[in-house]
Amino acid sequence: MAKQESIGIQAVDRAFDIVEALTELDGAGVSELARHVDLPKSTAHNHLRTLEQTEYVVHEDGEYRAGLKFLRISETARKQHELYQVARSEVDHLAEKTGEISALMTEEHGRGVFVYRSRGSEAARIDTCVGDRVPIHCTALGKAILAFLPADRRNEIVERHGLTAVNHNTITDRDVLSEELEDIRERKIAYDDEERLNGLRSVAAPILDGSNSVIGSISVAGPTHRMQGNRFETELPETVLGIANVIELNIQHA
Amino acid sequence: MAKQESIGIQAVDRAFDIVEALTELDGAGVSELARHVDLPKSTAHNHLRTLEQTEYVVHEDGEYRAGLKFLRISETARKQHELYQVARSEVDHLAEKTGEISALMTEEHGRGVFVYRSRGSEAARIDTCVGDRVPIHCTALGKAILAFLPADRRNEIVERHGLTAVNHNTITDRDVLSEELEDIRERKIAYDDEERLNGLRSVAAPILDGSNSVIGSISVAGPTHRMQGNRFETELPETVLGIANVIELNIQHA
DNA sequence: TATAAATGTTCAGTATCGAGGGACGGTATA
DNA sequence: TATACCGTCCCTCGATACTGAACATTTATA
Structure with a gap:
């Protein structure tokens, strides 16, 4: 995809993009999110799983939301x-x-x-x-x-x-x-x-x-x-x- | 390093570990942080640079702090x-x-x-x-x-x-x-x-x-x-x- | 009810890219 | 002056994050 000319750890950039997208969308499913950030479903899913494990993202009713753990930070x-x-x-x-x-x-x-x-x-x-x-x-x-x-x-x-x-x-x-x-x-x-x-x-x-x-x-x-x-x-x-x-x-x- | 048995995107896990460490330490330099999360300086530095670029971390007076962008999320x-x-x-x-x-x-x-x-x-x-x-x-x-x-x-x-x-x-x-x-x-x-x-x-x-x-x-x-x-x-x-x-x-x- | 469409999830191969060691310059400490 | 520490940069290698396709599952349509 169009290189953002941004040098930095890709996975981390994407993780934050995803969290931001989640807040913009007010929660979303894997496919919807993947479309929004223009990534393959599997990649999006992989990130969501990771974020959910760290508890920064919550998985409820088939939707992913940005979690309240961000409040702590x-x-x-x-x-x-x-x-x-x-x-x-x-x-x-x-x-x-x-x-x-x-x-x-x-x-x-x-x-x-x-x-x-x-x-x-x-x-x-x-x-x-x-x-x-x-x-x-x-x-x-x-x-x-x-x-x-x-x-x-x-x-x-x-x-x-x-x-x-x-x-x-x-x-x-x-x-x-x-x-x-x-x-x-x-x-x-x-x-x-x-x-x-x-x-x-x-x-x-x-x-x-x-x-x-x-x-x-x-x-x-x-x-x-x-x-x-x-x-x-x-x-x-x-x-x-x-x-x-x-x-x-x-x-x-x- | 002692595998945390956590499967997930490593870079993302580490990024959040680092942010958390920054809040615990109330801001820190690269070396101090690297010691605290038990990573090589260069790795820590790489993460900090990435996080700073995304504006989730702030670099001020030679110290890195968790930024207020988290407030938005x-x-x-x-x-x-x-x-x-x-x-x-x-x-x-x-x-x-x-x-x-x-x-x-x-x-x-x-x-x-x-x-x-x-x-x-x-x-x-x-x-x-x-x-x-x-x-x-x-x-x-x-x-x-x-x-x-x-x-x-x-x-x-x-x-x-x-x-x-x-x-x-x-x-x-x-x-x-x-x-x-x-x-x-x-x-x-x-x-x-x-x-x-x-x-x-x-x-x-x-x-x-x-x-x-x-x-x-x-x-x-x-x-x-x-x-x-x-x-x-x-x-x-x-x-x-x-x-x-x-x-x-x-x-x-x- | 059957069929279709869309969504979530899993898997394995491969190119990529993050990890880490080391080096360099700068700054504080002894 | 010498020493120690720190932050930053670079480069190489091997782990790993990305991908695409296939499978499972739910929802919509005929």
């Missing part, structure tokens, strides 16, 4: 993450205080990853959730991180992923982005004005560790009609900044 | 799980109502898996968390499931995993277990009297789907001194049963 990985340790409870605070959605993001492989999320009483129904990986340039959270990364790292990321438009408001021009990142560095606050999701605005602040490198960012997000005027421009930014400071203090004393 | 797997869909919010209710810890369990590969957990205002500090996999016979949650599984399935599980003692109170005798399961079927309520963790008691109820098969169980757990007398024997069981009923109604109308 992801939960421990998350708990070991400094950002989650120090910021998690503050995200809850922020959500409660503002009534909106608050979220935590970190960067991995040049993309933004939602690490944690908390919903306030008025929180918008939103389809973003923990574990989602998004282009880093199209959210307040992502831009807050990007702004404070070392310049070479930042360029490398933009180089590798480009500035694809996710929305009509997404920043797609490098110069525009550079300028905005400059502002963000100054203010320590990033905005997202419907750059990823229509009708959604957000405010985010970076979180720096002891040696002043970004380990992630925190945000409040809500429907545009509620995110306006003084609240959007002053009130929320101040609240977010305050919380970010508290978190940074947590880091010092950890 | 586990979160979608969880969301696709019927139990989580119908019961999640009720767990929050239960926790809030009782002030204690409430949890959700399902069965996979003969073990009990914590799918969700919510803490009430008085909730005990507890070291059990989402994703944990425990022997199914040593918790109220597990016994509630076990009691309502088809007999052959139940036997198969007990056969395969045995009744190992996790604690001085753990049930280790099959006849004792059978009797208790009989009671549970009658009451639709299972108890855990410090059978897994010292000082912790809990009350659980099974959750049955449309065709009357167990898809999981729900519980309240708290410190023994608070879980006593009428509250433990009547009040909480009734509350739990009530919530379980609500959940089962949710299933009908889904």
Whole structure:
């Protein structure tokens, strides 16, 4: 099959492809899966058997599903993450205080990853959730991180992923982005004005560790009609900044 | 190397061993990891490179860590799980109502898996968390499931995993277990009297789907001194049963 | 009910590809 | 300065993962 130009252990690549396919298909039989990943049935079957043995895949009612053993990995990985340790409870605070959605993001492989999320009483129904990986340039959270990364790292990321438009408001021009990142560095606050999701605005602040490198960012997000005027421009930014400071203090004393 | 007697795709098995090792070690370098999984450095390195390429592993500061991409798999797997869909919010209710810890369990590969957990205002500090996999016979949650599984399935599980003692109170005798399961079927309520963790008691109820098969169980757990007398024997069981009923109604109308 | 189609599972041969040893350069330790 | 350790790369060989076809089993169709 069309060589993916990817050098790496083939069997391992395929195993993960299969697991991902299983989640996409919401469970599947051997044949359906084999078709989806474009492999002979027997190969697919062989992988499924292996994965089932390791308990990462579950075989029930003639269907294979991704198992909950992945929860163990992801939960421990998350708990070991400094950002989650120090910021998690503050995200809850922020959500409660503002009534909106608050979220935590970190960067991995040049993309933004939602690490944690908390919903306030008025929180918008939103389809973003923990574990989602998004282009880093199209959210307040992502831009807050990007702004404070070392310049070479930042360029490398933009180089590798480009500035694809996710929305009509997404920043797609490098110069525009550079300028905005400059502002963000100054203010320590990033905005997202419907750059990823229509009708959604957000405010985010970076979180720096002891040696002043970004380990992630925190945000409040809500429907545009509620995110306006003084609240959007002053009130929320101040609240977010305050919380970010508290978190940074947590880091010092950890 | 000592053959694990496991037939399956070796490379895949090893890849997961490595990921697990990474979480156990809380990140590690190539050599440390290689020692831990008893493989040549080069082999370990080869795997790490592959895993990093798939983004399931992160390479930072000369250390390899399990990446947060696992969150994507586990979160979608969880969301696709019927139990989580119908019961999640009720767990929050239960926790809030009782002030204690409430949890959700399902069965996979003969073990009990914590799918969700919510803490009430008085909730005990507890070291059990989402994703944990425990022997199914040593918790109220597990016994509630076990009691309502088809007999052959139940036997198969007990056969395969045995009744190992996790604690001085753990049930280790099959006849004792059978009797208790009989009671549970009658009451639709299972108890855990410090059978897994010292000082912790809990009350659980099974959750049955449309065709009357167990898809999981729900519980309240708290410190023994608070879980006593009428509250433990009547009040909480009734509350739990009530919530379980609500959940089962949710299933009908889904 | 018989037939057909589709699915899951097993098997064995073969080319492939992962395993592992060793070497090289870099970095910390003594 | 010397030594030890680490991470990365390379290459060769033999185990092994892939394949394709055949068998079994269930579901759909006539």
